[in-house]
Amino acid sequence: MKTDTDIRFEGILALIEVLGTVEAERFIALINRDRFDYTEWRKTQWKQETVTTPRHQSACTS
16 A cells, blocks of 8 residues: 555656646646535536547547
């Protein structure tokens, strides 16, 4: 099992890899600034998507 520190570190690295350093820091600031409920957000994040939408198809083929 990973420690909390390991998870935080890997999470930051993942954000930086996808968003770049500046956007990763901006993302963290946005999450901290807003009263962000990740669980509620996940319930509606893919509401309009299906397994056949282009976004999902491109993610599966890359």
